Amino acid sequence: xxxxxxxxxxxxxxxxxxxxxxxxxxxxxxxxxxxxxxxxxxxxxxxxxxxxxxxxxxxxxxxxxxxxxxxxxxxxxxxxxxxxxxxxxxxxxxxxxxxxxxxxxxxxxxxxxxxxxxxxxxxxxxxxxxxxxxxxxxxxxxxxxxxxxxxxxxxxxxxxxxxxxxxxxxxxxxxxxxxxxxxxxxxxxxxxxxxxxxxxxxxxxxxxxxxxxxxxxxxxxxxxxxxxxxxxxxxxxxxxxxxxxxxxxxxxxxxxxxxxxxxxxxxxxxxxxxxxxxxxxxxxxxxxxxxxxxxxxxxxxxxxxxxxxxxxxxxxxxxxxxxxxxxxxxxxxxxxxxxxxxxxxxxxxxxxxxxxxxxxxxxxxxxxxxxxxxxxxxxxxxxxxxxxxxxxxxxxxxxxxxxxxxxxxxxxxxxxxxxxxxxxxxxxxxxxxxxxxxxxxxxxxxxxxxxxxxxxxxxxxxxxxxxxxxxxxxxxxxxxx
Amino acid sequence: xxxxxxxxxxxxxxxxxxxxxxxxxxxxxxxxxxxxxxxxxxxxxxxxxxxxxxxxxxxxxxxxxxxxxxxxxxxxxxxxxxxxxxxxxxxxxxxxxxxxxxxxxxxxxxxxxxxxxxxxxxxxxxxxx
Numbered sequence: 001x002x003x004x005x006x007x008x009x010x011x012x013x014x015x016x017x018x019x020x021x022x023x024x025x026x027x028x029x030x031x032x033x034x035x036x037x038x039x040x041x042x043x044x045x046x047x048x049x050x051x052x053x054x055x056x057x058x059x060x061x062x063x064x065x066x067x068x069x070x071x072x073x074x075x076x077x078x079x080x081x082x083x084x085x086x087x088x089x090x091x092x093x094x095x096x097x098x099x100x101x102x103x104x105x106x107x108x109x110x111x112x113x114x115x116x117x118x119x120x121x122x123x124x125x126x127x128x129x130x131x132x133x134x135x136x137x138x139x140x141x142x143x144x145x146x147x148x149x150x151x152x153x154x155x156x157x158x159x160x161x162x163x164x165x166x167x168x169x170x171x172x173x174x175x176x177x178x179x180x181x182x183x184x185x186x187x188x189x190x191x192x193x194x195x196x197x198x199x200x201x202x203x204x205x206x207x208x209x210x211x212x213x214x215x216x217x218x219x220x221x222x223x224x225x226x227x228x229x230x231x232x233x234x235x236x237x238x239x240x241x242x243x244x245x246x247x248x249x250x251x252x253x254x255x256x257x258x259x260x261x262x263x264x265x266x267x268x269x270x271x272x273x274x275x276x277x278x279x280x281x282x283x284x285x286x287x288x289x290x291x292x293x294x295x296x297x298x299x300x301x302x303x304x305x306x307x308x309x310x311x312x313x314x315x316x317x318x319x320x321x322x323x324x325x326x327x328x329x330x331x332x333x334x335x336x337x338x339x340x341x342x343x344x345x346x347x348x349x350x351x352x353x354x355x356x357x358x359x360x361x362x363x364x365x366x367x368x369x370x371x372x373x374x375x376x377x378x379x380x381x382x383x384x385x386x387x388x389x390x391x392x393x394x395x396x397x398x399x400x401x402x403x404x405x406x407x408x409x410x411x412x413x414x415x416x417x418x419x420x421x422x423x424x425x426x427x428x429x430x431x432x433x434x435x436x437x438x439x440x441x442x443x444x445x446x447x448x449x450x451x452x453x454x455x456x457x458x459x460x461x462x463x464x465x466x467x468x469x470x471x472x473x474x475x476x477x478x479x480x481x
Numbered sequence: 482x483x484x485x486x487x488x489x490x491x492x493x494x495x496x497x498x499x500x501x502x503x504x505x506x507x508x509x510x511x512x513x514x515x516x517x518x519x520x521x522x523x524x525x526x527x528x529x530x531x532x533x534x535x536x537x538x539x540x541x542x543x544x545x546x547x548x549x550x551x552x553x554x555x556x557x558x559x560x561x562x563x564x565x566x567x568x569x570x571x572x573x574x575x576x577x578x579x580x581x582x583x584x585x586x587x588x589x590x591x592x593x594x595x596x597x598x599x600x601x602x603x604x605x606x607x608x609x610x
Contacts, residue, residue: 411545417516468544472521473569 003050004479007040016044057462059406061270065432067356069377069409069421070164070212072242072264073271077333080267084328094320098303104328105302108321109295111331112279118342119238119258120251121281125290127322131239134259134278135170135206140314141257141282141289142204142233143174148288148312154203154232160189162211162413164237176203183415187213187369191222198230204256208237209244210375212413212421213368214353216243224254233257233286241265242425243350243376246343256283265345266330277326288312293321348426349376356424356433363441368416377423379416380408386418391447391454393418398465399446399457403439483511485577489553489592490601493535496577497553499592505584507553509541511576512605517543520569525561525582532556532584534591539581541572554591556584 024032042050059066066073092104112124128134139157146154157171160181168178181197184190189207205227210216217223227234236250236258242265250258262277263270270276282290292313293304307313321327337345353374360380361367368379382393397407397420409421424433447454458464484490489497494513498506514520522542532538532552539550560583565571571579586592596604 414546414548469519469521469570472544 001050002479003040003042003047004481006042006046006050009041011041011043011046013042013044013047059401064404064406065424065428065436066406067408067422067424067436068406069214069379069412069423070240071270071409072240072261072376072423072425073406074242074264074267074425075427076267076269076274076329077336079336080329080332083332084325089325089328094324098301102302104324105295105304107328107331109297109302111327111334112295114331114334115260115279115281117339118246118249119241119260119281120249120253121255121258122251122284123287123290123294124279124281125292125294126277126279126327127291127293127316127318128259128278128280129318129322130276131259131261131263131278132166132170133317134261134280135166135235135237136173137278137280137291137314137317138235138257138259138282139170139174139176139204139206141280141286142235143176144289144312144314145233145286146203151231153200156201157203158194158197158205158227158232160205160207160211161415162187162189162213163206163208164212164239165412167206167208167235167237171206181205183211183213186218187211187215187372188218189223191219191226194223194226198226198232200231202227202230202232204233204235206235206237207255208240209250210240210377213415214374214377214379214421214423215369215372216375220253228254239264240376243346243353245346245349246339247346251281251283256286257281262326262330267333268326268329275323275326277323277330279322289314291315291317295321345426346376349424350374352424352426352428352433353377353422355430356422356437359433359437360422360440363437364444365440368419376425377421379413380420380422381416382418382420385444385447389447389451391451393420395454395457396420396440396443396447399443399454400439401458402460403442405436405439483577484598484602484605486598488577489595489597490604491551491553491595492604493551495550495553497592497595498580499589500583503585503589504559505554505556505586505592506580507550507582507584508580509550509572509576510601513541513548514572514576517541517548518545519543520572522547523565523569523572523581525566526558528558528561530558532558541569550581552584553595554584555587557587559583559585 061073061075089104092101108126115124128137155177156179157176158181159168159178162183171178179197182190182193224234233256236255238258238260241260258281259278262268289312292306292310295302296305353376357367357374357378365380366384368381382396386392393410397410400407412421443454494510496508496510500506520541520543524540526538532555534552534555536552537549538552541548541550562580565579565581
């Protein structure tokens with residue numbers, strides 16, 4: 001049911017409308033529309049009930065376990081929301097003078113410092129408004145660095161095939177050619193292939209670590225050496241930072257640039273729940289290229305560093321400081337946890353993933369890399385099940401909805417056939433994890449005894465199996481009466 | 482497993498067919514479409530584009546993933562199949578009939594360097610384990 005279908009001609013909600021509508025007399029008459037826009041005509045109560053019902057049909061982190069691999073769907077603490085919603089933050093205008101905004105600038109400055117500390121980088125800019133924009137900023141800085149040295153030959157960005165899919169896209173967006181580096185049997189980057197690929201054309205390497213295979217790169221130091229010796233820079237995709245928070249630092253591993261997803265690791269709302277935030281951290285040599293503004297502490301006063309102070313900056317990526325409300329939530333979260341708390345995040349994220357992996361293995365599931373300890377996520381492959389019963393990873397994912405769980409990531413990474421990428425995060429209890437294992441075990445039994453039941457799932461949702469092929473082939477987002 | 486004996490293959494799952502006029506027709510294999518699942522989008526190279534062997538030159542997208550298609554050998558694109566762009570599902574229905582583009586090879590002898598049906602069958606078999 002769409003809100004348009006609830007519409008009844010003339011049903012209005014005058015109490016909400018402004019008393020006097022402004023005349024649009026600064027727009028020439030011939031450009032003004034003559035007829036009214038086709039908007040749904042509903043009462044206030046109709047609108048409230050409609051959207052409340054829609055929200056109840058949804059899976060969300062507030063209602064369900066949401067083990068979506070590589071997405072770090074963890075609980076968003078209400079305390080962080082409450083702090084970011086303080087009226088003094090909400091009422092502040094971004095163009096108000098710095099002298100009246102020392103409080104909010106102090107929060108941004110301290111967040112920059114905490115992110116520097118936890119990543120081991122020399123400088124941080126908070127302005128990118130999504131993980132992908134953080135990647136864009138990072139790669140743009142690598143490009144600016146080579147350009148500043150008149151090193152125009154470096155046109156190629158190396159990207160392991162176990163990286164996040166956005167990595168090659170970000171490289172191409174910045175004008176590089178993306179070159180794929182394969183993975184060895186244990187899930188590490190193939191060092192021989194990396195050695196063969198580097199040269200005077202290498203701009204850098206973009207590494208997702210832990211990778212989308214849910215393992216920590218064993219040869220990280222060797223990789224760092226190979227790329228740096230060839231004159232390339234190292235980019236760290238910090239989307240999976242949850243696994244290493246407070247334990248190891250990309251800066252100490254020799255990386256030149258990292259982006260951090262606050263909407264993952266720092267528990268701000270995620271997915272449809274809120275805008276993202278992808279701050280970037282850099283090593284000494286990339287400091288001149290950081291996106292502006294950055295907050296600086298000058299003789300006890302906080303001030304914004306702009307193009308004027310940083311002439312080589314890659315520029316502005318967002319209006320003002322980026323997604324301010326999200327930065328404040330992340331700041332509250334980081335201050336609540338402190339250094340010890342951040343270490344516990346990594347400990348329990350990793351413990352939960354390894355516990356879940358061990359229990360699923362006991363329950364009869366095939367683990368893609370059983371010889372490796374999981375980081376914060378791991379991969380189950382259902383190829384054996386599909387060969388035996390015809391039940392696919394997608395069928396199992398749909399059946400999980402009937403059992404009250406959001407499905408894990410399916411069919412990604414593509415290196416593993418019929419896979420589920422599972423990330424429980426540290427915020428889930430052992431009881432939730434056990435219930436999830438029990439549900440998957442039931443589905444495994446159903447797949448053998450009554451495969452049709454699983455193949456036609458879900459059975460209890462507001463809608464049955466959606467025709468995603470038709471939706472992709474005949475995309476139509478317009479409501480028609 | 483459907484691997485016609487009269488075609489040549491690449492490790493990246495393209496097929497190549499030498500036509501009587503010396504041109505080479507290219508598509509993706511039955512195995513590739515099976516891995517990708519229901520196709521929803523196809524992007525072909527521009528006619529006239531010069532391709533290097535192994536160069537990314539086309540894209541196939543399914544409900545599961547987008548995947549690059551690589552040129553099996555060097556040459557100039559002389560024709561593209563608009564029918565698969567309009568109906569990507571044709572690749573699922575018959576991957577060997579639903580060709581994507583035709584090349585005029587820079588060096589026709591390059592074709593001999595590609596895999597034959599037996600070698601490609603062995604590759605698919607080894608990837609399954």
